[in-house]
Amino acid sequence: MAYVDHSFSISDEDIMIETSYSVSNRAPVKEIAFAIVLLLFGSIFIVAGIVMATHKIGGDRAHGIFFAGLGSVLFLPGFYYTRIAYYAYKGYKGFSFDNIPSV
Template identity: 80%
Template sequence: MAYVDHAFSISDEDIMMGDSSHAIQNRPPVKEIAFAVSLLVFGSLAIVVGSVMAANRVGGDRAHGVFFAVLGSVLFLPGFYYTRIAYYAYKGYKGFSFDNIPSV
């Protein structure tokens, strides 16, 4: 078993008994959410355009379209993830908070 020093630990009682002078603000971070939505939109567009480019061999071969689709997926994944967190935090789902979205 690992040794745990309880002298510096904070329990629930310490939090409840402490000063409540600071208020927890769960306001939505507008810049971060806008950035996540823009990543989602541009990533989706790049995937669609890249797929069309690859299917029609725009630029002479499929490589340009595949590269564009891969780049779009790199943009899409974090955009979808943080937009989903923002949506669930807005709706009030348990376990989701605007604090889970990193600042820009």
């Protein structure tokens, strides 16, 4: 019989170990609203920046790049936390409303 090292394996017993913190499944409304606002403004700024960079509306290429960069900075955390909130709401394993930081 071959030797199997179980010191680094993860079993159901490891997952079932009680932790010192409690998991509340109450939705943090203020934080989720902030994440959605970041997502929406980020999307709008990215689209406006791309349109400005291609000289379709006012401004020049530098303004378009700035708006697209600002939109990216707003979009990324907004998308990340909105995704966590959605998956926690749907009940996916490993996602909880506790993963969203408080504002």
